[in-house]
Every structure is written in structure tokens, then in C-alpha cells.
Amino acid sequence: MTTADAGTGRPRLTHVDCRRSGSGYLAYAPDADSPWYEDLLVSPQATLDIDGVPHAAHAVPLEGGERGFSLRLLELDAARGRAIAGQLLVHHAELREALAAARSELDGVPVAGRSGLRRELLGHCVTFCNGLRMHHLREDGAFTAIEKAHPGLVPALNRLREEHETVSRALLDLDALLQGEGEVESTALREEFERIAGGLEAHFAYEEANLLPALRGEGAAVSLSQLGNEP
Numbered sequence: 001m002t003t004a005d006a007g008t009g010r011p012r013l014t015h016v017d018c019r020r021s022g023s024g025y026l027a028y029a030p031d032a033d034s035p036w037y038e039d040l041l042v043s044p045q046a047t048l049d050i051d052g053v054p055h056a057a058h059a060v061p062l063e064g065g066e067r068g069f070s071l072r073l074l075e076l077d078a079a080r081g082r083a084i085a086g087q088l089l090v091h092h093a094e095l096r097e098a099l100a101a102a103r104s105e106l107d108g109v110p111v112a113g114r115s116g117l118r119r120e121l122l123g124h125c126v127t128f129c130n131g132l133r134m135h136h137l138r139e140d141g142a143f144t145a146i147e148k149a150h151p152g153l154v155p156a157l158n159r160l161r162e163e164h165e166t167v168s169r170a171l172l173d174l175d176a177l178l179q180g181e182g183e184v185e186s187t188a189l190r191e192e193f194e195r196i197a198g199g200l201e202a203h204f205a206y207e208e209a210n211l212l213p214a215l216r217g218e219g220a221a222v223s224l225s226q227l228g229n230e231p
């Protein structure tokens, strides 16, 4: 199970024994201070890896004083689809804003103080990279439900999954570059940042163009109106 670390927002991967319950799972925490248990109290979204397939789940605390959660797997209906479309746009707007803020700060770093560039990027990466990794992990879980409801989206979803992996590798490379001991050419650092930012902007645009109409039920609405217009 992956949760968002309640302290840092970083993804936390934990092996949790779950018991099947209806269409979802029950998970019991061994201790009150089990990190994943505390994470879910703060942010109740989890991604469950079940037989190698990621699933988005919503965690609801168990009643009766039991220390655990009922994990309800995402199932896509019309209302859920519209809600996910809205969340996707909100998260993309936040991530785009963070990218723009990082870029304008980097632009403002004087050439003489170029060592500050690395520090600035590292500061941004702590919040931005963690937020982005959680966003992609949660999307990978949601894609499983979206694929089931909209099989026509399989090629687009596969491309998006591959892009998540590419971005994840690029972020790890950037992080290693920033944390590393050696001197880093500031131009190279800036180019690396722009390469990742450009790739992300294209990824967000492709995701929105391909997923939003289906999630909002616009595809179905068009075909229904087309049927209505037939003689």
C-alpha cells in the first residue's frame, strides 16, 4: 500500500496484510503509531498494489474502536468520473503553478550567485517532486478503474503510464544531481529542469485532452444526441 507520508507528503510504501471484505479490503494497524495508519488519518487516499496491479482506494476508519480502515476500491460511475475530472484539473493547476514559480525564481537568480540555483531547485523539488510523485501514483491506481469503465482509452492510458515512469526516472536523476557532492554546471542543471518541465506540460495536456471527455461523460452525451437526431 502506498500512502502520502503525513509529515513530508512523500510516498510511503508499506506491506500491509489486508482481509478481503466485499469488493474492498480491511486493514488493521498493529500499533496506534503505525506510520501508514497515521498517514491515512490525515489523507485517506491509498494506492493498493494487488498482484502487481495498482488500485485507487478510499480509506474509511473502522467503527467500534478498532484500529484500522475499510479500503474501498475506486469504481467509476458518472458522478465519480466527474469528481475525478475536477480533481485532475485542480492538481494539474497546482503543479503548473509550482513549475511556473520555480521557473521564475530560477530566472531571478543572478549569474554571480549561481550556486543558489542548486539550492533553489532542491527546495522546490522537496515539495514539487513529492506532490508530483503522489499525483502519478494515485493516477496509476485510478487508471485501473478508468480502463475498466472505458476500454477505448487503453492506448492513451498505456502511453500515460509510460510517461509516468519516464518522469519518475527524470526526477530521480535531477534529485541525484542536486544532492550530489560534485560541481554541477548551472547551464546543465537549468537544461535538465526545462527538459522535465516541458515533458510534464505535454503530459498534462495529453492527459486532459484524452481523459476529461470520457470522465465527464461527454463522449456518451454526444452519441446519445447523435442518436436523437437520426431520422
Ligand SMILES: [Fe+2]
Pocket: 136, 139, 160, 164, 203, 207
Ligand atoms: Fe499523469
Ligand SMILES: [Fe+2]
Pocket: 088, 092, 135, 139, 204, 207
Ligand atoms: Fe495528471
